Amino acid sequence: MRRAMADAEVGDAWYGDDPTVNRLQERAAELTGMEAALYVATGTMANQIGVRLQAHGAGHLVAAEERAHVATVEMMTSAVLAGIAYRTGTDSPKGYMTAALARRLLEPDEAFDVEVVDLLAVENTVGGYGGTIFPVDELRKVRQIANDAGVPVHLDGARIWNAAAAVGLPVTEWTSQVDTMMFCLSKGLGAPIGSLVCGPADLIREARRIWILYGGAWRQAGIMAYGDPRRRGRRRDRARDRRVALRRHWCCEGAVMGLFQKSYPPEIAERIPPGQRLVKTWPVLHYGPIPTFDGANWDLEVSGLVEEPFTLSYEELRALQTVTVDADMHCVTGWTTLDNTWEGVPFRTIVERAKPAAEAKWVIAHCAHGYTSDLSLKAMQDDDVLVAWRNHGQDLTPEHGWPLRLVVPKRYAWKSAKWLTGLEFSDKNRRGFWEVRGYHVHAEPFAEERYSYQEGPRADLEP
Numbered sequence: 001m002r003r004a005m006a007d008a009e010v011g012d013a014w015y016g017d018d019p020t021v022n023r024l025q026e027r028a029a030e031l032t033g034m035e036a037a038l039y040v041a042t043g044t045m046a047n048q049i050g051v052r053l054q055a056h057g058a059g060h061l062v063a064a065e066e067r068a069h070v071a072t073v074e075m076m077t078s079a080v081l082a083g084i085a086y087r088t089g090t091d092s093p094k095g096y097m098t099a100a101l102a103r104r105l106l107e108p109d110e111a112f113d114v115e116v117v118d119l120l121a122v123e124n125t126v127g128g129y130g131g132t133i134f135p136v137d138e139l140r141k142v143r144q145i146a147n148d149a150g151v152p153v154h155l156d157g158a159r160i161w162n163a164a165a166a167v168g169l170p171v172t173e174w175t176s177q178v179d180t181m182m183f184c185l186s187k188g189l190g191a192p193i194g195s196l197v198c199g200p201a202d203l204i205r206e207a208r209r210i211w212i213l214y215g216g217a218w219r220q221a222g223i224m225a226y227g228d229p230r231r232r233g234r235r236r237d238r239a240r241d242r243r244v245a246l247r248r249h250w251c252c253e254g255a256v257m258g259l260f261q262k263s264y265p266p267e268i269a270e271r272i273p274p275g276q277r278l279v280k281t282w283p284v285l286h287y288g289p290i291p292t293f294d295g296a297n298w299d300l301e302v303s304g305l306v307e308e309p310f311t312l313s314y315e316e317l318r319a320l321q322t323v324t325v326d327a328d329m330h331c332v333t334g335w336t337t338l339d340n341t342w343e344g345v346p347f348r349t350i351v352e353r354a355k356p357a358a359e360a361k362w363v364i365a366h367c368a369h370g371y372t373s374d375l376s377l378k379a380m381q382d383d384d385v386l387v388a389w390r391n392h393g394q395d396l397t398p399e400h401g402w403p404l405r406l407v408v409p410k411r412y413a414w415k416s417a418k419w420l421t422g423l424e425f426s427d428k429n430r431r432g433f434w435e436v437r438g439y440h441v442h443a444e445p446f447a448e449e450r451y452s453y454q455e456g457p458r459a460d461l462e463p
């Protein structure tokens with residue numbers, strides 16, 4: 001692709017005379033069923049042009065679901081560039097705009113309400129909820145409500161082609177229901193850069209003016225526009241079709257995660273949680289640089305709500321009775337490895353020595369660089385939980401957690417915290433490093449508990 005891009009015919013996109021960009025824009029308009037399209041640098045710029053086109057001035061509002069990209073990541077950008085704020089709310093657990101939510105957001109709730117909502121922004125797939133799909137039927141109802149309120153609709157379709165592939169519908173099913181839309185070439189379409197704003201010709205003409213105003217007009221953009229989806233569209237990729245068919249079912253259910261769903265022999269398949277794939281290597285993923293272990297200043301501190309807090313030097317730890325545990329490992333990013341043999345000290349040994357108070361319900365693991373992870377004491381007391389320093393008979397390598405890592409096989413692997421330095425018992429849960437960043441407190445792979453939005457009310461109540 002890069003060689004082809006280098007050969008692309010280019011011109012000055014500012015003046016509309018880059019032939020490669022022009023072809024891409026025409027093709028985008030054709031595929032989305034819109035009159036015209038404009039090729040811009042980023043999805044954010046595309047959304048911001050869509051918002052600015054239809055929001056009529058400072059102090060006005062745009063309505064959106066509360067985790068919509070425009071209303072969260074782009075909130076400040078919209079305030080600065082268009083002078084608007086967002087009116088948000090939520091309804092569906094999958095995060096898409098529903099008719100009920102649109103009605104709530106668009107209808108003035110009091111006779112003296114003078115807030116002006118200029119635009120309804122919707123999203124597909126819904127990124128803030130793991131890539132869920134906006135059902136076409138619901139969008140049709142939303143459109144009707146927007147029509148009744150006299151408000152146009154902008155679709156953030158950053159990943160709309162994923163939705164179209166997953167449910168097997170043309171994108172026009174969604175785009176025909178909105179006034180303007182954008183999609184990203186750089187997400188799921190394999191192109192390195194760029195997004196397209198699409199809509200009626202007169203609005204896209206105005207979009208060009210805003211694009212220039214925002215400093216978005218660019219020269220020789222054809223080298224990037226060459227990486228467009230047109231070529232791919234012409235060739236039928238049967239392997240991809242098969243993957244799409246496999247993914248369709250669980251895409252519709254919610255999480256668009258992991259690209260390939262392989263089939264495994266039944267005895268293996270039953271050990272692979274939903275949405276996971278088997279890998280042979282052991283990928284390295286972690287927060288922060290790999291710490292250097294110096295035995296002299298490393299220790300393990302056991303603290304919090306316990307009768308006997310204690311600290312172990314590395315020597316003391318290694319002198320304790322060890323066990324080996326055979327367990328599978330499931331990373332929330334989608335990989336699974338089977339039959340890992342871990343060696344270390346059972347967590348129960350630490351519990352027996354520390355004697356947690358009756359109120360202690362949670363365990364917070366403390367690690368290098370301030371990384372933490374939390375789990376219920378109940379989950380931690382499983383037979384296979386240990387603090388380990390060997391894997392498959394070898395000392396752990398520094399990138400896999402040497403000198404000590406927690407191993408909690410029945411939870412996603414971020415709970416098996418590397419470079420462990422402390423275990424704190426607590427009566428209240430304190431969300432760990434990833435848990436505050438939107439990941440699940442329980443994190444059970446077979447229940448596919450990946451994200452905090454799936455937690456529901458039980459997370460803090462039921463340890």
Ligand SMILES: Cc1ncc(COP(=O)(O)O)c(C=O)c1O
Binds near residue numbers: 186195
């Ligand atoms: C739903 C959605 N809209 C818009 C954007 C913005 O795209 P960009 O990163 O190209 O600015 C993103 C980025 O991830 C996104 O997920």
